[in-house]
Each structure stands twice: as C-alpha cells, then as structure tokens.
Amino acid sequence: xxxxxxxxxxxxxxxxxxxxxxxxxxxxxxxxxxxxLIVASHLTLxxxxxxxxxxxxxxxxxxxxxxxxxxxxxxxxADCFALIxxxxxxxxxxxxxxxxxxxxxxxxxxxxxxxxxxxVPTPCVPAAKPAAPGRHAIDRVPAPxxxxxxxxxESQPWRPVMRGLDELPIAIDGVATVKLLRIxxxxxxxxxxxxxxxMTLVLExxxxxxxxxxxxxxxxxxxxxxxxxxxxxxxEDCYCLTVTDAPLRLTGPIGRLLNPFxxx
Amino acid sequence: MRFHAGMWTPAGxxxxxxxxxxxxPGAAATAGALNxxxxxxxxxxxxxxxAALFGHFAPRVKSxxxxxxxxxxxxEEIMQEVMVTVWRRAETFDPAQANASTWxxxxxxxxxxxxxxxxxxxxxxxxxxxxxxxxxxxxDDAVASAQTVDRVREAIRTLPEEQRTLLRMAYYDDKPHSxxxxxxxxxxxxxxxxxxLAVTRLRKILKDA
Numbered sequence: 503x504x505x506x507x508x509x510x511x512x513x514x515x516x517x518x519x520x521x522x523x524x525x526x527x528x529x530x531x532x533x534x535x536x537x538x539l540i541v542a543s544h545l546t547l548x549x550x551x552x553x554x555x556x557x558x559x560x561x562x563x564x565x566x567x568x569x570x571x572x573x574x575x576x577x578x579x580a581d582c583f584a585l586i587x588x589x590x591x592x593x594x595x596x597x598x599x600x601x602x603x604x605x606x607x608x609x610x611x612x613x614x615x616x617x618x619x620x621x622v623p624t625p626c627v628p629a630a631k632p633a634a635p636g637r638h639a640i641d642r643v644p645a646p647x648x649x650x651x652x653x654x655x656e657s658q659p660w661r662p663v664m665r666g667l668d669e670l671p672i673a674i675d676g677v678a679t680v681k682l683l684r685i686x687x688x689x690x691x692x693x694x695x696x697x698x699x700x701m702t703l704v705l706e707x708x709x710x711x712x713x714x715x716x717x718x719x720x721x722x723x724x725x726x727x728x729x730x731x732x733x734x735x736x737x738e739d740c741y742c743l744t745v746t747d748a749p750l751r752l753t754g755p756i757g758r759l760l761n762p763f764x765x766x
Numbered sequence: 767m768r769f770h771a772g773m774w775t776p777a778g779x780x781x782x783x784x785x786x787x788x789x790x791p792g793a794a795a796t797a798g799a800l801n802x803x804x805x806x807x808x809x810x811x812x813x814x815x816x817a818a819l820f821g822h823f824a825p826r827v828k829s830x831x832x833x834x835x836x837x838x839x840x841x842e843e844i845m846q847e848v849m850v851t852v853w854r855r856a857e858t859f860d861p862a863q864a865n866a867s868t869w870x871x872x873x874x875x876x877x878x879x880x881x882x883x884x885x886x887x888x889x890x891x892x893x894x895x896x897x898x899x900x901x902x903x904x905x906d907d908a909v910a911s912a913q914t915v916d917r918v919r920e921a922i923r924t925l926p927e928e929q930r931t932l933l934r935m936a937y938y939d940d941k942p943h944s945x946x947x948x949x950x951x952x953x954x955x956x957x958x959x960x961x962x963l964a965v966t967r968l969r970k971i972l973k974d975a
Contacts, residue, residue, distance in 0.1 A: 522965050523943040523958045530936040531875040535885045542888040549900040552890070557918075557965055557972070562875065563868030564918035565937040571825030572832055575842055579820050582849050583813070589850065641895035646888035648896075675885075719898060 517713050518720040519551050520544055520701070522558075529558035536678035540701050540721070540745045542646035547703075547719030643705070647743060650674075651682070655705065655741045660684055666734075667691065679746045685709065685734040693731040700724045700746045707740030709733060796822075797915045800866035801859075808856035816853060819866075824849055827874045833938045834878060844881055848874045863892065867915045914972055921971040929964040932957065 520541060527533035528541040545552050640654040650672050651658060660668035666689030670682040678698075685691070687707070701723050708717040711732040716722050724730060734740040800822060806815035827848050831841035851873050859869055879887045891897070922930060935946045947957040 521958060521962075523961045526933075526936050526961055526965075527942040530940070531879050531887070532936060532940045532942045535888070539888040542890050545890045546894055546896055547898045549898055552900075554965070557969055559864065559868050559872060560914055560918045561922065561933065561965075561968070562871040562937055563865060563915050564922060565933070566823075566826055566830055566871040566874065567867045567915055568919055568922075569826040569829040569833070572829035572841070574825055574828070575838075578824060578842070578846070579817055582820060582824070582846055582853075585846060585850050586853050589854075644896045645891040645894040649886075649888065 518716060518722070519548060520721050520723065522554065525551070525555045526558050529555065529562055534674075534676045534678055534747070536674045536676055536680045536745050537701075537747060539646055539650065539672075539674070539680065540703055540743055543644040543705075543743060544703050544719070544721050546644035546646065547705075548721075647705075655682070655684070658682065664692075665689075677747070679744075681744050683740075683742045683744060685732075685740040685742070687734055687738050687740070688736040690733040691731060693729060697726060698747050699726070700744060703743045705741040705743060707738045708735040709740050709742075710735070797865055797867070801861045804852070804856050804859045804866050804869070805861070807853060808859055819852065820849055823852070823870050827870065830871075830874055830938075831878060834882075834940050836878075836882065840882070844874075844877055847881070848877050851877065860892075865915045917972055918968065921968045924971075925964050925967060929960050932960050933964060 524533070524537065524541060528538055533541070545555055640648065643651070643655060651670070658670050660670055663669050666686040668684040670684075672680040672682065674680050682705075683702075685707075701721055702716075703721045704716050704718050706718060708715060708720075709732045710716070711722070711730045713722065713730070722732075800819065803812075803815040803819045806812040807819065824845055828841050828845040831844055832838070836844060848870070852870060855873070859866075864872070876887045876889065879885050922933065925933075932943075932946060935941050935949075936943065941949070943957050943961060944954060946952075947954045950957070
C-alpha cells in the first residue's frame with residue numbers, strides 16, 4: 503500500500519491538498535466553522551488551492567446572478583440610504599471601510615471568548631513572551647487562524663500529551679474537534695485511526711507518513727479507515743492544525759428524515 | 767457626494783428600487799457595468815451608481831436568502847445589511863480579483879452565516895502577510911476573473927443535469943457534499959467525482975473562451 507504513493511513532490515494532488523468537494527462546501531458556505539478554518543488557512547498557504555477555489559466562488563456569483571429577483575418591500579432603496587446616512591453621520595470615527603467579515607468576527611470572538619474561558623485556559627492570550635522573531639513570527643500564522651489564537655505558535659499555552667507531542671485545543675462550537683499540534687523534530691506518533699475524517703494542515707516543519715511527505719501549506723486528509731503513523735521531520739518542530747470532523751450520522755429511514763434538521 | 771443621475775441606465779437599472787431589474791437586452795455588458803458601478807461607489811461615493819447596483823443585486827440577494835430558508839422579514843433585513851456593506855466596502859473592491867457578482871455573493875453568504883447561523887466565517891485575507899504568493903508560472907493558469915460571470919452561467923447551463931442538481935443543492939440548499947450524497951442515496955465518491963467533472967468542465971470553458 504505504501505508503495506502506491508511514494509514520497510514525491512509535495513504539490514501533487516490530491517494527497518497534499520483539499521479536494522474540490524471541500525472547496526465547494528466552503529465557497530457555498532455550507533461547511534462548519536471548524537472546516538472553514540482549515541480551508542481558509544490552507545488557501546492562505548497554497549496558491550494552487552486558491553486557483554482551484556476561485557472557480558467555485560465564481561459559480562456562487564453566477565448562481566446569485568441567475569436568481570429570480572424577489573419582490574421588494576416599500577421603497578427598499580430609500581431605506582438603504584437611510585441606513586447608510588445613519589451609519590455615516592453616527593460614527594464618523596468608527597471602523598472604516600474595513601472588512602465586514604472581520605468586524606463581525608471580532609464581535610463573535612468577544613462572545614466566544616466568554617465560552618472559551620470556561621473550557622480552555624485562555625487560548626486567546628499568549629502564555630509567554632513571543633520567541634525571537636523569525637520562523638515562528640506571528641505573521642507566519644495564516645490570518646484566519648490568527649483570529650483564534652491571537653499570537654504566534656511558539657507562545658501558546660501548550661499542553662503536553664506525550665513525550666515529543668503537545669496540543670492546544672481551539673474552542674469552536676460543533677461536532678468537530680479542532681487542535682493545534684506541536685511535534686518535536688524526529689518524533690514518531692503512535693499508529694492510529696480516527697472516528698471521522700481528519701484533516702491536518704502543516705503550519706511549520708514537516709512530517710511523513712505512509713502517503714508521503716507533507717510540508718508547510720500541505721494538507722493530509724485521513725478518513726476513518728486509514729491506519730497511519732506520522733513521523734515529524736528531524737530537526738525543527740512540526741506545527742499542525744488538525745480538524746477531526748465526525749458529524750452525527752444517523753442512518754436508516756428515520757435518520758434520513760431527521761438529518762437536514764440536526765445539521766445546524 | 768456626486769450624483770450622476772441616469773449615468774448607469776445602460777446597465778438596465780433605471781428602475782432601481784422598484785421591482786426587479788428584469789434582464790435587459792444587451793446584458794452581455796452587465797458584468798463590466800456592475801464592476802464599474804462598484805468602483806464609482808468606492809471612489810466617488812456615487813449614489814446613482816449605488817442605486818443601479820441596488821436595483822440589480824438587492825432583489826437577487828433577497829431571493830437567495832429566501833431560497834436558503836430565511837423568512838421574508840429576515841431576508842429583507844439581511845439584504846439591507848448586505849447592501850450597506852456593499853456601500854461601505856466598495857473602495858476595497860478589486861475587479862482584478864473578483865467580478866461584481868462574485869464579490870456581492872461572498873458578502874451575502876458571509877452575512878447569512880454571521881446573522882442566521884451565528885458563526886464566524888474564517889476568511890482568506892488578500893492582505894495577509896502569511897499569504898503564499900503565486901509562483902510566476904501559475905499566473906498563466908489563473909482565469910481572469912473580472913468578466914467571467916456570464917460565461918460561468920452559460921457554462922453551468924451546459925452541464926449534465928445530475929451535475930447541475932448537485933451545484934444547486936450546494937449553493938441554494940446550504941448542504942455540504944457529504945449530506946448531498948446521503949440525501950441522494952449516492953456514494954460519496956460519486957458526488958465527489960461529479961463535482962470534479964463539473965468544475966473541470968467549467969474551467970475548460972473559461973480557459974477556451
């Protein structure tokens with residue numbers, strides 16, 4: 503089995519990137535926040551994935567354009583100008599053209615921080631002074647992930663799991679488990695399988711397993727059937743973001759009926 | 767504020783604010799005209815350009831929200847928020863990166879996730895210092911996005927029905943591909959390969975055009 507995917511150039515598809523189906527989910531906005539986090543982080547680090555992704559966003563634009571226009575209520579345009587005027591006169595010093603996604607993100611971040619405090623030791627606050635700038639500088643962390651950990655990779659409140667492996671849970675509501683992993687250079691993970699699909703994005707360093715060699719920006723997707731044993735490259739530590747998506751899966755006739763409703 | 771009444775009528779939105787801007791003869795110019803309108807709003811806070819944009823997009827954004835299960839009141843409210851965001855962010859619009867419809871779609875999609883699902887939407891940031899730039903060789907591969915929306919729409923029309931159904935379920939029914947597979951009683955691999963076929967065909971059409 504291992505011979506089928508020999509160690510090779512790290513950009514061959516599909517073993518080192520997310521497939522088109524996940525990019526479609528992200529473009530349509532149908533995937534969970536956890537999956538969106540790893541997709542957005544991967545897109546940041548992979549120009550190849552960004553090129554593929556652009557087609558799916560354009561499909562969204564085309565779908566919007568093809569919508570049958572809905573009837574509007576009253577003078578909707580006047581209402582809209584009234585909202586704009588209220589906003590512009592009310593808060594001239596307020597957030598500039600900034601980015602709506604980021605604004606709302608910040609609002610939710612504040613709300614989520616309250617939840618997070620209960621579960622996770624202050625994930626938003628770096629535990630120690632950042633290490634010397636360089637390899638682990640904060641601006642090496644993809645912006646979508648930076649929004650959740652608030653600092654560079656080194657100075658997080660890491661929790662030891664076993665010799666050579668630390669982890670940092672990231673609190674996101676939903677069925678997926680989201681963590682950062684830090685694997686000391688040269689460390690071999692125990693052989694394992696998972697209950698759902700596991701997506702692992704390399705942020706720094708690299709690792710190898712039965713399927714190949716993964717470097718910064720590469721994603722390894724492992725489904726429940728795969729039994730693998732990753733080994734971090736010798737030398738520098740390997741940092742990864744992992745999302746294990748194990749959706750509540752009801753089967754059978756009743757489950758089929760319920761499923762659309764249990765999803766959100 | 768600068769008003770240029772009537773400036774944007776060629777885009778078919780003279781009746782902005784009224785009922786749906788019906789597709790207008792000469793719609794081929796629309797994509798480019800919509801881009802220009804967003805630029806005019808961004809650069810000059812041009813209200814007549816915004817009115818024309820509103821005439822085109824507001825009824826479609828509302829329709830999209832209704833299709834995705836919002837009730838009429840919520841759809842109207844979120845549509846208004848989307849259009850205010852269009853006004854506010856117009857100066858960040860870059861037609862080299864996205865066409866007008868794609869840009870507005872992304873705002874509407876994200877606003878719905880924020881307001882309806884109450885979730886964050888981790889989003890790619892084009893200004894991110896961590897962004898890995900494209901190798902020069904790949905630039906040839908990228909399809910110029912600016913004027914593609916009409917072609918994408920045409921291309922979607924030529925897809926086999928099974929592939930179109932799948933795209934509709936993804937964009938209009940808010941269903942991730944794994945759920946689509948389950949609901950259609952299809953193996954996950956079949957859904958994945960249909961998606962791949964659809965997008966491969968689309969890319970080919972866009973490249974050849």
